[in-house]
Amino acid sequence: MTSVALRTRALRLLEMVTTPLLPSDYLDLVDPLRAGAALRGRIEAIHPETSDAATVVIKPGRGWKGHVAGQYVRVGVDVDGVRLWRAYSVTSPTNRADGRITITVKAMPDGKVSNHLVRRAKPGTVIQLHQADGDFVLPAIRPAKVLYLTAGSGITPAMGMVREAELADVVMLHSAPTEADVIFRNDLHDLAADKALRLIELHTDTDGMLDIARLDEHVPDWAERETWACGPAGMLDAAEEHWARHGIADRLHTERFRPNVLVTGEGGAVTFTATDRTVEADGSTPLLDVGEQAGVLMPSGCRMGICFGCVTPLRAGAVRDLRTGEVITAEPGVLIQTCVSAAAGACEIER
Amino acid sequence: MTAIDPTAHLSDQQIEQLGRELDALRDEVISSRGERDAAYIRKVISVQRKLEMTSRGVLLFSLFPPAWLIGTAGLSVAKILENMEIGHNVLHGQWDWMRDPKIHSTSWEWDHVSPAAQWKHSHNELHHTYTNVIGKDNDLGYGIMRVDEDQKWQPFHLGQPLWNFVNACFFEYGIAAYDLELGRNLHKRRRNSPEFRARVREVGKKIRKQVLKDYVIHPLLSGPSFLTTLAATFTANLVRNLWSHSVIMCGHFPEGVQTFERRSIVGETRGQWYLRQMLGSANISGGKLLHIMTGNLSHQIEHHLFPDLPSNRYGEIAPKVQELFERYGLEYVTGSLPKQLFSAWRKVFRLSLPNRGVKTPDLAKERIAA
Ligand SMILES: Cc1cc2nc3c(=O)[nH]c(=O)nc-3n(C[C@H](O)[C@H](O)[C@H](O)COP(=O)(O)OP(=O)(O)OC[C@H]3O[C@@H](n4cnc5c(N)ncnc54)[C@H](O)[C@@H]3O)c2cc1C
Numbered sequence: 076m077t078s079v080a081l082r083t084r085a086l087r088l089l090e091m092v093t094t095p096l097l098p099s100d101y102l103d104l105v106d107p108l109r110a111g112a113a114l115r116g117r118i119e120a121i122h123p124e125t126s127d128a129a130t131v132v133i134k135p136g137r138g139w140k141g142h143v144a145g146q147y148v149r150v151g152v153d154v155d156g157v158r159l160w161r162a163y164s165v166t167s168p169t170n171r172a173d174g175r176i177t178i179t180v181k182a183m184p185d186g187k188v189s190n191h192l193v194r195r196a197k198p199g200t201v202i203q204l205h206q207a208d209g210d211f212v213l214p215a216i217r218p219a220k221v222l223y224l225t226a227g228s229g230i231t232p233a234m235g236m237v238r239e240a241e242l243a244d245v246v247m248l249h250s251a252p253t254e255a256d257v258i259f260r261n262d263l264h265d266l267a268a269d270k271a272l273r274l275i276e277l278h279t280d281t282d283g284m285l286d287i288a289r290l291d292e293h294v295p296d297w298a299e300r301e302t303w304a305c306g307p308a309g310m311l312d313a314a315e316e317h318w319a320r321h322g323i324a325d326r327l328h329t330e331r332f333r334p335n336v337l338v339t340g341e342g343g344a345v346t347f348t349a350t351d352r353t354v355e356a357d358g359s360t361p362l363l364d365v366g367e368q369a370g371v372l373m374p375s376g377c378r379m380g381i382c383f384g385c386v387t388p389l390r391a392g393a394v395r396d397l398r399t400g401e402v403i404t405a406e407p408g409v410l411i412q413t414c415v416s417a418a419a420g421a422c423e424i425e426r
Numbered sequence: 427m428t429a430i431d432p433t434a435h436l437s438d439q440q441i442e443q444l445g446r447e448l449d450a451l452r453d454e455v456i457s458s459r460g461e462r463d464a465a466y467i468r469k470v471i472s473v474q475r476k477l478e479m480t481s482r483g484v485l486l487f488s489l490f491p492p493a494w495l496i497g498t499a500g501l502s503v504a505k506i507l508e509n510m511e512i513g514h515n516v517l518h519g520q521w522d523w524m525r526d527p528k529i530h531s532t533s534w535e536w537d538h539v540s541p542a543a544q545w546k547h548s549h550n551e552l553h554h555t556y557t558n559v560i561g562k563d564n565d566l567g568y569g570i571m572r573v574d575e576d577q578k579w580q581p582f583h584l585g586q587p588l589w590n591f592v593n594a595c596f597f598e599y600g601i602a603a604y605d606l607e608l609g610r611n612l613h614k615r616r617r618n619s620p621e622f623r624a625r626v627r628e629v630g631k632k633i634r635k636q637v638l639k640d641y642v643i644h645p646l647l648s649g650p651s652f653l654t655t656l657a658a659t660f661t662a663n664l665v666r667n668l669w670s671h672s673v674i675m676c677g678h679f680p681e682g683v684q685t686f687e688r689r690s691i692v693g694e695t696r697g698q699w700y701l702r703q704m705l706g707s708a709n710i711s712g713g714k715l716l717h718i719m720t721g722n723l724s725h726q727i728e729h730h731l732f733p734d735l736p737s738n739r740y741g742e743i744a745p746k747v748q749e750l751f752e753r754y755g756l757e758y759v760t761g762s763l764p765k766q767l768f769s770a771w772r773k774v775f776r777l778s779l780p781n782r783g784v785k786t787p788d789l790a791k792e793r794i795a796a
């Protein structure tokens with residue numbers, strides 16, 4: 076017998092011992108980070124960065140497969156006893172000696188998870204994790220000239236890349252309301268002093284917002300640079316237009332923290348078939364929110380249509396993709412992303 | 427059964443006002459659910475699992491009488507916790523708000539021969555909807571007992587103290603049987619319906635797994651202690667069955683608890699529904715340990731008013747509920763475990779015999795219908 080078959084047998088036997096629970100239910104009590112467990116992490120420390128941002132140091136479980144600089148990780152955090160999932164960019168380099176990873180979180184006004192992580196979370200807490208994901212990354216063949224165009228908390232994935240590799244020619248153009256709001260300001264100034272990058276800091280409260288049309292005043296050779304941009308929707312929309320106008324859209328990489336909602340329409344009655352619950356929903360609320368409010372167990376992650384952590388079979392009726400307005404109708408095998416889909420008339424989804 | 431209608435003094439408006447007050451109490455708890463509650467259930471689950479593993483570990487040496495005693499006692503307590511404070515309450519959806527897929531009514535399976543899905547249907551949808559409605563609520567006499575003077579006496583009822591005791595000993599099988607609605611479904615026509623047969627297969631599978639674990643695998647693991655471990659798991663299951671049967675009997679059976687007729691619940695309002703739950707349930711008084719060991723069904727009244735609130739909150743709202751009973755002039759039936767158990771058993775014995783004396787009309791039932 077092969078060792079795999081042997082192990083399956085042993086596991087089957089163990090399951091007979093622990094039924095109706097699984098052996099892992101008992102092992103989790105002892106070591107939630109062990110190999111083979113559902114991926115989790117333990118918060119080791121929380122360091123304030125600014126008055127409303129903090130870096131969270133996480134020891135990932137043994138199953139952690141590592142990340143690529145620029146990627147994000149989905150975390151499941153219990154806030155007031157309720158498990159909430161959000162995405163955060165990894166801000167530590169991949170070769171950190173102690174195997175820890177960091178995420179850096181900016182508290183949003185009324186933001187549930189961000190405020191919890193910045194102000195209330197305690198070291199020692201175990202959180203849920205998914206493997207790192209996302210294609211807003213440094214390519215393996217490093218570009219010669221790079222521009223990081225960032226604003227606010229959008230600096231996080233760029234910082235992951237800056238810390239990962241020392242490139243020959245790096246410019247960072249970062250906007251924040253004031254000097255005190257610049258996350259990683261000390262690190263960035265150290266890097267600039269070491270000539271690892273050229274830093275241009277825009278304090279928008281005094282300097283005004285960045286006008287992309289006048290980008291060459293700050294970075295004359297911007298068009299020659301491979302650019303990674305992350306920040307509020309307005310800045311990213313303007314950047315995409317600017318790069319496209321110059322015919323070099325392929326040199327611009329953008330990452331959004333929130334979905335671009337384009338189209339909404341009529342809602343309808345949404346039935347969650349596994350939970351056997353039906354609620355009325357409007358045409359603009361994502362089915363993910365509708366389900367969560369109705370007490371349905373809804374898997375999720377980034378909540379903006381990129382991680383596919385929320386995909387759910389559409390059993391009947393129709394839903395609208397809020398990003399494109401496309402109406403998707405039920406057919407066997409049709410899966411929808413609940414975080415960017417709203418009811419388009421009555422529909423049934425399998426949750 | 428009462429000669430005097432316990433709700434006669436309440437106007438329809440008052441009943442609806444009572445309903446609004448209870449709704450407000452419910453909202454208060456829901457808006458304050460949080461970390462403390464989540465920590466509570468996680469702690470209970472962790473303690474239960476550790477206790478079960480340790481007890482089963484000790485039972486590997488059950489050949490030695492002290493090990494047998496400690497192991498059996500520990501396993502009995504673990505099984506009681508698992509069924510009552512954890513399983514029953516998780517399956518009610520009391521912890522669904524935590525959105526933890528591992529502690530959720532849609533994913534939980536319990537240490538019981540009735541599969542969670544079937545139990546949820548018969549318990550949450552039938553028993554909690556039709557609380558104490560004769561002929562609709564299986565928990566009321568489990569279809570084998572006479573539970574109210576109004577029910578016609580038949581010679582079969584003479585044996586009901588015995589039926590009740592046997593049901594108590596093998597309670598989990600009794601529950602599986604009425605979750606399958608065996609009484610109804612064994613008629614020829616239904617027996618062959620594919621849906622019923624699929625459910626029977628489910629139960630069969632669950633029984634097989636449970637029996638294999640308790641009566642084959644763990645005894646085998648005990649080696650020379652095979653027989654004594656077998657006796658230990660059997661005893662633990664028996665203790666758990668007797669205990670949960672007793673707790674449930676105390677919830678709806680003691681004197682002072684009302685039963686209702688089918689027609690009385692037609693067109694019931696929210697206020698009237700609450701009122702039926704209030705009159706159809708009884709509490710058990712005691713300390714913290716008793717409440718946990720009964721899965722907080724010692725707060726049966728509060729549980730029936732709000733079946734999906736976290737169990738650790740029932741004790742906290744009990745004084746407010748009791749105050750409502752007083753203010754609305756209703757009887758809050760409660761008593762110690764021995765007292766309530768005695769009262770319930772006395773009723774079982776009394777109703778096994780035909781009625782004595784003149785039958786009095788039961789006004790409560792008429793009135794809730796009105
Ligand atoms: C791929 C990806 C990577 C991300 N990386 C990071 C990161 O490294 N650091 C970080 O701090 N955040 C990051 N985010 C955003 C993060 O996932 C959360 O959306 C954010 O922390 C807010 O969550 P919350 O629970 O605090 O707010 P919620 O309770 O969900 O929302 C509260 C209020 O804030 C608004 N809101 C939510 N998000 C934003 C936003 N980004 N800007 C403005 N208003 C908002 C909501 O509309 C709502 O009104 C990332 C998101 C994605 C998709």
Ligand code: FES
Pocket residue numbers: 374375376377378379380381382383384385386412413414415
């Ligand atoms: S939650 Fe990430 S795609 Fe929907």
